[in-house]
Amino acid sequence: MMIGQYIETGITWLTEHFSPFFDGLSYIVGGFIECFQDVLYGIPFYVTIGLITLLSWFKAGRWTALFTVLGLLLIYGMGFWFETMQTLALVLSSTGIALLLGIPLGIWTARSARCNQIARPILDFMQTMPAFVYLIPAVLFFGLGTVPGAFATIIFAMPPVVRLTSLGISQVPETIIEASRSFGATPSQLLFKVQLPLALPTILTGVNQTIMMSLSMVVIAAMISAGGLGEIVLKGITQMKIGLGFEGGIAVVILAIILDRITQGLTKRNKLKK
Known part of the structure; x- marks a missing residue:
């Protein structure tokens, strides 16, 4: 039995019968990303560097702030500022949509055993599927450009925040939950005033992992014309320009470290408040 034939038939059927839906979705998501990029x-550039440096200082400390300003100045000096902002816009847009979908799903899986049983194998499939495979249906549904790159990134990066949101809520001590109920807390009050605040450090770890996976997928998405720093790396590979490829890779690493340290700083400060 050729599984690939059935998958191909299913995707062809979807593209033929739901093309208006995919066109509308592409228009909405593409407009959101373009606004972010604009x-x-x-x-x-100096205002952006200053703002990100201040954020790094307050959330991750002075050494991270020093690395941020030096790293971003290096990116600007290499001439990759435009591509870096393009990558940052795509990462933050994809991460935002992934969190918008993933956190409610994580809450649902934590509160429903049946939903957890259904979602777990799906999340396993999403995490273990090679990243390049996501590019195929994305291109078929949305064509080339930033929109298919964003959708492939969302699917690839969403599982960590779903799992860690569910884990954080599940780890809230039962004694605290029972005490809240005994004082008359409604299910919504229990969720928003007890479970989510206590689970926030774990959820923020999921946010950190989602951002990192989004950044890694955005680089791969350059293969379908998503642009950004991934396109610089891809040019270095296809044109055998070793120096250009390494420069693009260095810019990606700098951006990844900055985003990682800032989100880790948010998690650590939240734990200290607890």
């Missing part, structure tokens, strides 16, 4: 393009 905002980042419109801000002078």
Whole structure:
């Protein structure tokens, strides 16, 4: 039995019968990403560097802030500022949508054993499937460009926040839950005033992992014309320009470290408050 034939038939059927839906979805998501990119393009580079450096200082400390300003100045000096902002816009947009979908799903799986049983193998499949495979249906449904790259990134990066949101809520001590109920807390009050605040450090770890996976997928998505720093790396590979490829890779690493340290700083500060 050729499983691939059935998958191909299913995808062809979807593209033929739901093309207006995919076109509308592409228009909405593409417009959101373009607005995000226009905002980042419109801000002078020194203002962006200053704002990100201040954020790094307050959330991750002075050494991270020093690395941030030096790293971003190096990116600007290499001439990759435009591509970096393009990558940052795509990462933050994809991460935002992944969190918008993943956190409610994580809450649902934590509160429903049946949903957890259904979602677990699906999440396993999403995490273990090679990243390149996600590019195939994304291109078939949305064509080439940033939109299919964003959708492939969302699917690839969503499982960590779903799992860690569910884990964080499940790890809230039963004694605290029972005490809240005994004081008359409604299910919504129990969720928003007890479970989510206590699970927030674990959820923020999931946010950190989602951002890192989004960044790794955005680089791969350059193969379907998603642009950004991934396109620089891809040019270095296809044109055998070793120096260009390494420069693009260095820019990706700098951006990844900055985002990682800032999100880790948020998690650590939240734990200290607890």
